[in-house]
Amino acid sequence: MxxxxxxxxxxxxxxxxxxxxxxxxxxxxxxxxxxxxxxxxxxxxxxxxxxxxxxxxxxxxxxxxxxxxxxxxxxxxxxxxxxxxxxxxxxxxxxxxxxxxxxxxxxxxxxxxxxxxxxxxxxxxxxxxxxxxxAVEEAGGVEFRLPAGADWVLLAADEAALPAVAAILAELPAGLPVRVFAEVEEPGEEAYLAGPADRPGLGVTWLYRSKGAPTLPEAVRAAELPAGEPYAWIAGEAASVRELRRHLVGERGTDRRAVCFMGYWRAGRTEDQRADDGPQDEED
CATH class of the missing domain: 2.40.30.10 (Translation factors)
Known part of the structure; x- marks a missing residue:
């Protein structure tokens, strides 16, 4: 056959x-x-x-x-x-x-x-x-997978990952608490999340490199986060993402299975150069 x-x-x-x-x-x-x-x-x-x-x-x-x-x-x-x-x-x-x-x-x-x-x-x-x-359902390329038992969601990203943050916010349950940490070059980018910012239970912290604000990992490390079981989605520059994941898992005790992390870009390397280098291991 x-x-x-x-x-x-x-x-x-x-x-x-x-x-x-x-x-x-x-x-x-x-x-x-x-x-x-x-x-x-x-x-x-x-x-x-x-x-x-x-x-x-x-x-x-x-x-x-x-x-x-x-x-x-x-x-x-x-x-x-x-x-x-x-x-x-x-x-x-x-x-x-x-x-x-x-x-x-x-x-x-x-x-x-x-x-x-x-x-x-x-x-x-x-x-x-x-x-x-x-070209088919469930083809791949979607990393955000909200567990059934998550009490709240952490989204931490730089500007390269903000489109994904906005798309995720558009699909999350309306009553689910969400904390967003967004690192951008300078003030003026807040309008990008203006629509999703209207949802209840959402808190957004903007970090500005040109103003000397804390980095993404520093800001999350210093933050008072909600109680309960989180689901964390982290994306942006690879080294920053790794540092933030280590903090969540190693210092805050977050279940590593509840932390989704992606290095969207790597400082000093273009995507073409990374592709020519071959596969890169983003794990610790």
Whole structure:
């Protein structure tokens, strides 16, 4: 008897920029659509995707050929870095239908920022990109898994992970207490969580690097947190995330199974460089 191959969990979706807008001084919202989203299945919460961007001088990113679900990625790693697509990971902030669209919120740092930031600054309707995203239910790329017995939720993130924080807040039960610690470059980014901030039981602490505020781990270490069993979701710069996880597990006695942690970026290394380095172990 011949079996039927399971559908690929992830696929490459050729898309176009539909709209681009600055929603805070350091956050741009890029809306993608253009008919290529058929079959895209957003898992919600902190669903991540890979965005393939064209190199300067290219009208669209080259599509890395390859067999199998991630054959394109092996091909991409072997391509000349001067011509292969720029690869970045982002959170799906929202998905809509009729027409099919997804929003990606991207941190921008001016011309001093990286390729993803520079692209977001100049993105215009019609610009072509490729998204590697989920094509079936429960495909993967969603790390936030709220345990049934959690009494409250801790969300600790820098600006790179704020889109995931906003998407998570939009789906949490309304009565569940939530503490958010958000580390950003400077004041002015608070509007990004203005909508979710209206929910009852939510406390948000903003930390500003340019004003000499405590770091993310320092702020959580000094905070008086709610009683009961927490579920912690931590994302941002890898070293900061590891330090905060050690504090929660080692100093506060949080069950390590109730701490979800992701290094969204690594100081001094771009995503392309990390991919060329091979797999990185973010565990202690």
């Amino acid at each position: 011949t079996g039927t191959a399971a559908p690929a969990r992830f696929q490459l979706f050729p898309l176009q920029v539909v709209r681009a807008a600055r929603i805070t001084p350091h956050m741009a919202r890029i809306t993608l659509g253009g008919g290529g989203l058929t079959g895209f299945v957003n898992g919600g919460l902190d669903q991540r995707i890979k965005l393939l961007l064209p190199q300067p001088g290219q009208s669209e990113p080259l599509t890395p050929p390859g067999d199998g679900e991630f054959g394109w990625y092996r091909t991409w790693r072997g391509m000349d870095p001067a011509v292969r697509p720029v690869l970045r990971t982002y959170t799906v902030r929202e998905q809509r239908h009729d027409p099919d669209e997804i929003d990606l919120d991207i941190v921008v740092h001016g011309e001093a920022g990286g390729p993803g930031s520079r692209w977001a600054l100049t993105a215009a309707p019609g610009d072509r990109v490729i998204v590697c995203g989920p």
